[in-house]
Amino acid sequence: MEATHVICCPTSPNxxxxxxxxxxxxxxxxxxxxxxxxxxxxxxxxxxxGSIERRFLAEVQ
Structure with a gap:
């Protein structure tokens, strides 16, 4: 399984x-x-x- 995005939310443990x-x-x-x-x-x-708001994701290049 390959990552397509990374979580970008500094206040989150994720x-x-x-x-x-x-x-x-x-x-x-x-x-x-x-x-x-x-x-x-x-x-x-x-x-x-789980679910997350789309605005907290950045695409992996």
Missing amino acids: DGKRVRLVSEHGYNPRTDAYERGWVEVEMVETGVT
Whole structure:
């Protein structure tokens, strides 16, 4: 499994972790709905999946 993005959120314990996109729509816990502004990701190191706001991701080059 290859990383496609890295988490860029200095206040998060997951800052700098490499992830790959699983789904273009992720779960927004504030609205209790799946939205385009969120994506579902899988962490490369652990295989843990979850949703994150798209703005907190940067593409791996």
